[in-house]
Amino acid sequence: MALETLISELTARIPPERLLQQRPQLAPYESDALTSLRARPRAVLLAGTQEEVIDAVRLCHAHRVPFVARGSGTSLSGGSLPIEDGIVIALNRLNRIIALDPRQRLAVVEPGIINLDVSRAAAPHGLYYAPDPSSQPICTIGGNVAFNSGGAHCLKYGMTANHVLGIKAVLPDGEVVQLGGASLETSGPDLTGFFVGSEGLFGVALEITLRLLPKPEAYRTILASYDSLAAAGQAVSDVVAAGLLPGAMEIMDRLAIEAAEASVNAGYPRDAAALLIVELEGEAVEVDAEFAHLRRVIERSGAGEIRVAADEAERARIWKGRKGAFSAVGRLSPNYIVQDGVVPRSKLGEALQRIEALSAAHGTRVANVFHAGDGNLHPLILYDGRVPGALERAEDLAGEIIHMCIELGGSITGEHGVGMEKRRHMPAMFSPDDLALMSSVRRAVDPLELANRGKMLPAGQTQVTAGQHEQAVTDHG
Amino acid sequence: MQHAIPVVELGPQGLAMAKAVDSCVHCGLCLAACPTYKTLGEEMDSPRGRIFLMKEALEGSLTTEEVLPYVDRCLGCMACVTACPSGVAYGDLLAPFRAHAEKTRHRPVMEAAARLLVRTTMPYPRRFRSAVRLGKLARVARPLLPPALRPMLDMLPDSLPASAPLPERIDTQGQRRARVALLTGCVQNVLAPEINWATARVLARNGVEVVIPRSQGCCGSLSLHTGEADQARDLARHNLRVFPHDVDAIITNAAGCGSGMHEYPLLFAGQPDEDAAQVFAHKVMDISVFLYQLGIETPPPLPQPVRVAYHDACHLAHAQRITAEPRSLLVTVPNLTLVEIPEGDLCCGSAGTYNLEQPDTARQLGERKAHNILAVEPQVIAAGNIGCIMQIRKHIRGQSQALPILHTITILDRAYAGLPLLSE
Numbered sequence: 032m033a034l035e036t037l038i039s040e041l042t043a044r045i046p047p048e049r050l051l052q053q054r055p056q057l058a059p060y061e062s063d064a065l066t067s068l069r070a071r072p073r074a075v076l077l078a079g080t081q082e083e084v085i086d087a088v089r090l091c092h093a094h095r096v097p098f099v100a101r102g103s104g105t106s107l108s109g110g111s112l113p114i115e116d117g118i119v120i121a122l123n124r125l126n127r128i129i130a131l132d133p134r135q136r137l138a139v140v141e142p143g144i145i146n147l148d149v150s151r152a153a154a155p156h157g158l159y160y161a162p163d164p165s166s167q168p169i170c171t172i173g174g175n176v177a178f179n180s181g182g183a184h185c186l187k188y189g190m191t192a193n194h195v196l197g198i199k200a201v202l203p204d205g206e207v208v209q210l211g212g213a214s215l216e217t218s219g220p221d222l223t224g225f226f227v228g229s230e231g232l233f234g235v236a237l238e239i240t241l242r243l244l245p246k247p248e249a250y251r252t253i254l255a256s257y258d259s260l261a262a263a264g265q266a267v268s269d270v271v272a273a274g275l276l277p278g279a280m281e282i283m284d285r286l287a288i289e290a291a292e293a294s295v296n297a298g299y300p301r302d303a304a305a306l307l308i309v310e311l312e313g314e315a316v317e318v319d320a321e322f323a324h325l326r327r328v329i330e331r332s333g334a335g336e337i338r339v340a341a342d343e344a345e346r347a348r349i350w351k352g353r354k355g356a357f358s359a360v361g362r363l364s365p366n367y368i369v370q371d372g373v374v375p376r377s378k379l380g381e382a383l384q385r386i387e388a389l390s391a392a393h394g395t396r397v398a399n400v401f402h403a404g405d406g407n408l409h410p411l412i413l414y415d416g417r418v419p420g421a422l423e424r425a426e427d428l429a430g431e432i433i434h435m436c437i438e439l440g441g442s443i444t445g446e447h448g449v450g451m452e453k454r455r456h457m458p459a460m461f462s463p464d465d466l467a468l469m470s471s472v473r474r475a476v477d478p479l480e481l482a483n484r485g486k487m488l489p490a491g492q493t494q495v496t497a498g499q500h501e502q503a504v505t506d507h508g
Numbered sequence: 509m510q511h512a513i514p515v516v517e518l519g520p521q522g523l524a525m526a527k528a529v530d531s532c533v534h535c536g537l538c539l540a541a542c543p544t545y546k547t548l549g550e551e552m553d554s555p556r557g558r559i560f561l562m563k564e565a566l567e568g569s570l571t572t573e574e575v576l577p578y579v580d581r582c583l584g585c586m587a588c589v590t591a592c593p594s595g596v597a598y599g600d601l602l603a604p605f606r607a608h609a610e611k612t613r614h615r616p617v618m619e620a621a622a623r624l625l626v627r628t629t630m631p632y633p634r635r636f637r638s639a640v641r642l643g644k645l646a647r648v649a650r651p652l653l654p655p656a657l658r659p660m661l662d663m664l665p666d667s668l669p670a671s672a673p674l675p676e677r678i679d680t681q682g683q684r685r686a687r688v689a690l691l692t693g694c695v696q697n698v699l700a701p702e703i704n705w706a707t708a709r710v711l712a713r714n715g716v717e718v719v720i721p722r723s724q725g726c727c728g729s730l731s732l733h734t735g736e737a738d739q740a741r742d743l744a745r746h747n748l749r750v751f752p753h754d755v756d757a758i759i760t761n762a763a764g765c766g767s768g769m770h771e772y773p774l775l776f777a778g779q780p781d782e783d784a785a786q787v788f789a790h791k792v793m794d795i796s797v798f799l800y801q802l803g804i805e806t807p808p809p810l811p812q813p814v815r816v817a818y819h820d821a822c823h824l825a826h827a828q829r830i831t832a833e834p835r836s837l838l839v840t841v842p843n844l845t846l847v848e849i850p851e852g853d854l855c856c857g858s859a860g861t862y863n864l865e866q867p868d869t870a871r872q873l874g875e876r877k878a879h880n881i882l883a884v885e886p887q888v889i890a891a892g893n894i895g896c897i898m899q900i901r902k903h904i905r906g907q908s909q910a911l912p913i914l915h916t917i918t919i920l921d922r923a924y925a926g927l928p929l930l931s932e
């Protein structure tokens with residue numbers, strides 16, 4: 032057995048406390064943040080050095096065993112779901128900052144470093160790392176790179192891809208490459224950009240060169256309540272139409288407000304049907320001028336209560352509530368699916384209305400909390416997994432919402448990735464030709480489909496089982 | 509998270525355990541707060557991983573023995589509860605699970621002996637005092653002792669402070685504003701009896717009559733947090749009987765006791781004493797919260813300016829969400845400046861009997877805490893829990909430093925008395 036040969040070779044190199052193989056060691060790795068999917072890997076390697084990762088990938092290649100890279104396992108789409116006949120390469124201990132250059136505003140980091148720790152390390156130099164997924168206290172830069180993760184403040188500064196200058200990676204065949212580098216200008220194809228967002232299909236990132244930004248001098252954070260989601264959505268369009276580019280624009284609906292309030296007492300207006308958070312940031316004079324303008328726009332947008340964060344503590348509470356909202360919804364329902372569709376910003380109001388209608392038609396509660404400025408919706412579909420058929424019904428509703436996003440000219444994922452969970456929607460978004468092209472690009476990099484096999488690309492891909500020759504198999508997964 | 513825990517078979521505690529599992533959405537936001545995840549970097553030693561493992565064990569797909577090593581390594585610090593947006597009551601899973609597991613687990617002989625020794629001495633001040641004296645003698649024989657017993661010896665102090673026993677009642681100075689009963693605690697009363705004296709004096713000075721039931725015993729928290737539920741109930745039941753009902757509050761100055769006594773309702777769920785436990789738990793208050801709510805007289809200025817680093821005991825900050833009150837009390841002292849400790853949310857590794865049962869992790873965390881404290885260069889360290897005080901003192905000394913580490917209430921007491929803080 033190729034898998035067992037691989038394991039014995041790994042066992043010879045890695046001490047047992049870092050090569051997990053026992054049942055209780057493997058069980059906690061069975062799922063990421065999408066618990067409806069579970070798979071127990073053959074082993075988990077807690078990589079201690081980059082060399083160990085490279086070695087492991089080379090061995091996997093030699094023995095044709097699939098592997099899954101894992102950061103902190105906060106993927107919401109099953110991206111870091113293990114493969115049963117494969118291994119997991121856990122990167123969370125590979126978390127050093129290799130270099131931090133305040134003059135060039137760069138940091139070179141290992142993939143397991145936690146997003147927020149990059150900003151913490153940069154803070155003494157007045158710098159920070161801008162992309163701020165709500166999971167930033169724990170998600171890793173490696174995971175962010177794989178999913179091109181976004182966050183509330185990516186409206187102004189762009190997603191992960193805009194902040195990654197270079198990547199050192201081990202490709203699925205064991206070759207180590209350096210893509211991009213310390214410079215913003217590159218010649219030739221943007222291979223760094225090619226890697227970012229590839230969901231772990233192109234190998235494992237080992238070192239990432241990140242751009243750091245100077246910390247904004249001032250913030251102004253406004254809360255506005257609305258009596259409908261559509262009205263809040265319209266207000267977002269108004270703000271943009273007024274020529275303002277806030278740092279963040281986020282919307283939460285009644286259920287999300289209720290959950291977040293129960294969790295952190297952020298001081299959100301509890302009786303509102305929708306809440307809009309708008310944050311301006313930048314130089315103090317600029318922020319002050321924009322703030323007066325913003326206030327007028329919001330006042331005219333039919334807002335009920337308008338509140339401005341009085342100090343940093345209140346601002347922090349507002350964001351804590353927003354950023355903990357997905358998890359806080361766990362207070363309302365034992366299970367939920369987080370969707371991640373995108374619609375053109377101009378269609379936000381319409382999309383929200385249709386979600387409400389779909390939710391009512393299915394008799395299934397949907398909580399909404401999302402990056403309104405980007406048109407990136409996050410409907411959370413609540414269900415009780417113990418009720419037979421509830422998961423399937425929730426998945427159907429999620430599917431309908433996703434199809435609506437495509438219909439409105441949007442996309443099936445904004446930032447959480449396709450992973451396993453949205454794989455089945457790929458054919459609705461892309462033509463067979465598009466998909467075939469994606470597969471051939473993937474196979475050009477990874478002919479054996481070892482890296483994160485089965486993720487992102489839908490059924491019908493080439494699949495190679497250990498020791499066999501390539502053959503096309505149909506995967507009904 | 510979905511589960512198939514046999515709730516009915518497990519009784520009232522089963523319901524609480526299932527509820528905690530239910531409300532966990534496996535998001536991982538608690539990982540960054542967890543001291544064991546931070547030091548060991550593996551999912552099994554994270555809150556999310558432990559919840560999953562306990563669920564699997566309760567469902568029967570893993571055996572209890574399989575998951576226990578990871579559950580044992582949990583400090584019970586409850587940092588994950590503070591971090592969790594979904595409101596997972598991790599403590600409601602952990603304590604009943606430990607009790608459930610204790611019924612069937614097999615411990616190596618020496619480990620069982622060590623636990624028995626802890627169980628039969630620590631909650632009983634007289635026995636504990638003798639044990640400390642014996643332990644001192646036993647140190648000579650340390651190399652001959654089995655490893656399981658060595659950390660216990662290492663924790664024992666060189667000498668025990670002598671202190672007069674507290675009277676049964678201490679009258680107020682001036683007008684009476686409240687009447688409280690004081691839990692004197694078991695370990696603390698042996699190791700640092702002056703903390704109780706300080707508590708009583710500060711209360712009396714602020715118009716509070718203090719009743720100190722002489723027949724009171726250990727509150728049972730130590731047993732509760734190590735899975736000895738029956739012993740915890742026996743001890744708690746005794747105190748339910750002997751504490752007076754006509755008091756405004758039951759005061760504790762030990763964070764672990766406070767958090768444990770707040771867990772009485774779950775401990776007695778479905779049992780005859782449940783109502784009494786509810787009433788009692790409702791009255792329990794940490795000294796800092798009580799004084800803060802009461803409002804205290806401003807002490808005279810300290811003889812010289814002092815920088816004090818306040819250490820958040822996990823059983824105050826996380827288990828009871830008490831962080832502002834002790835700080836507010838300390839800054840009422842003129843000439844006292846508070847400094848914040850980096851990574852202040854992180855446990856110091858003391859955690860009840862943890863430093864006896866998991867000495868390696870406890871040592872790593874203790875050293876990290878000492879390092880973080882020294883980084884802000886305080887002159888005095890304040891804390892609201894005897895376990896933390898012992899642990900931090902040990903590790904500060906380990907770094908060849910000799911900072912005084914005082915209970916919050918001791919600082920107030922000295923300030924009132926015009927005594928300096930810069931010695932222990």
Ligand SMILES: Cc1cc2nc3c(=O)[nH]c(=O)nc-3n(C[C@H](O)[C@H](O)[C@H](O)COP(=O)(O)OP(=O)(O)OC[C@H]3O[C@@H](n4cnc5c(N)ncnc54)[C@H](O)[C@@H]3O)c2cc1C
Binds near residue numbers: 099103181182
């Ligand atoms: C409460 C909550 C809130 C969230 N909020 C947001 C949000 O606001 N915005 C957002 O974009 N996402 C959000 N997410 C999703 C998730 O946090 C992100 O996708 C994050 O980037 C995943 O990081 P991770 O370290 O947990 O990666 P993992 O889940 O471990 O892995 C994610 C993917 O990355 C791959 N991978 C990991 N490391 C590497 C590497 N070194 N090289 C190559 N591939 C690798 C894995 O194989 C997997 O496919 C949220 C999740 C949760 C639970």
Ligand code: SF4
Binds near residue numbers: 358531536539559595
């Ligand atoms: S933060 Fe809460 S809900 Fe999320 S994994 Fe931890 S315990 Fe579970």
Ligand code: SF4
Binds near residue numbers: 545581584585589598
């Ligand atoms: S109680 Fe402390 S040690 Fe235990 S899981 Fe929670 S955070 Fe980790």
